[in-house]
Amino acid sequence: MTDTDPVAALIRDVAERIILPRFRNLATDQIIEKAPGDLVTIADREAEQALSEGLRRIDGTAAVIGEEAAAADPSVLDAVGGARVWIIDPIDGTEHFAAGRSPFGVMVALAEHGRVEAAWIYDPVRGRMCHARRGGGALIDGVPVTIRTPPNTRPIATLATKFFPAPLREMVEAQAATAFDLVPFPRCAAEHYPTLCLGGNQVGFFLRTLPWDHAAGSLLLEEAGGCVRRWDGAAYRLDDGKTGLLLACDAATWDLAHATLFAEQTGLDPNAPPPLA
Structure with missing residues (x-):
């Protein structure tokens, strides 16, 4: 990423003009529950529109998939395996944003034929920009990042088990x-993936894997030296039709996490993720 990166400049501009002025300044009617427990704000919608328009100006050959556009029309996701696709999460962590707290962030990815080729994750409060290009490494605020795990320490894991049925959640966590x-x-x-890259924890585990939640972060983590695979061990692709994602700081830790989480005691099948609760 350079100082003239047009995508980074666009993201910063949208954050300054649209997102931050609404932070801790939302009226009640500007926060909507689009589904039970799933919030959207006026800032999400306005930011997605501005990002979509800006990304089309940068590369009009690419389709655009935004979280809010897909919520309104699920057929938008049909383009996810296309030749070139922009993927936008205008405010990841909307629940935090709506409550007037951090973390939240903006995530943009560029994919080609189902594989992420470039990624940007921006924290508007910190002013932290993460960026990766396939084969070009990972950068945080322009500085190359390689995962360094503290030696001889017990790994730290984060399990996103919200969508597991309650009994299964308890078994997996135990x-x-x-x-x-x-x-x-x-x-x-937008907070979890940079934390993995910076060594703050070593394992991430997800059932639901919507593309706007994971496209940008998956490439950032891989380019920092981490391991991103489906539960069955396959490489993560946006167009594979699968759910379930296991992240780790390196291949050895991924193997340990896989053996632990898919042990007989959990009842999890890596080839058949359970239905969303």
Whole structure:
């Protein structure tokens, strides 16, 4: 990423003009529950529109998939495996944003034929920009980042088990605690992926894997030296039609996490993720 990166400039501009002025300044009628427990704000919608228009100006050959556009019309997702596709999460962590707290962030990815090729994750409060290009490494605020795990420490895992049926959630968390120290999921992928890259924790585990939540972060983590795979061990692709994602700081930790989480005690099948609760 350079100082003239047009995507980074666009994201910063949208954050300054649209997102931050609404932070801790939302009226009640500007926060909507689009589904039970799933919030959207006027800032999400306005930011997505501005990002979509700006990205089309940068590369009009690419389709655009935004979280809010897909919520209004699920057929938008049909383009996810296309030749070139912009993927937008205008405010990841809307629950935090609506409550007037951090973390939340803006995530943009560029994919080609189902594989993420470039990624941007911006924290408007910190002013932190994460960026990755396939084969070009990961950068945070322009500085190359390679995951460094503290030696001889028990790995820290974050399990996003919100969408698991309650009994399964309890079994998975109990089994995970045999090998890892567990910390709560921050309910914000725009925070979780940089934390993995910076060594703050070593394992992430998801059932639901909507593309706007994971496209940008998955490439950032891979380019920082991490391991991103489906539960069955396959490489993560946006167009594979699968759910379930296991992240780790390196391949050895991924193997440990896989063996632990898919042990007989959990009843999880890596080839058949359970239905969303």
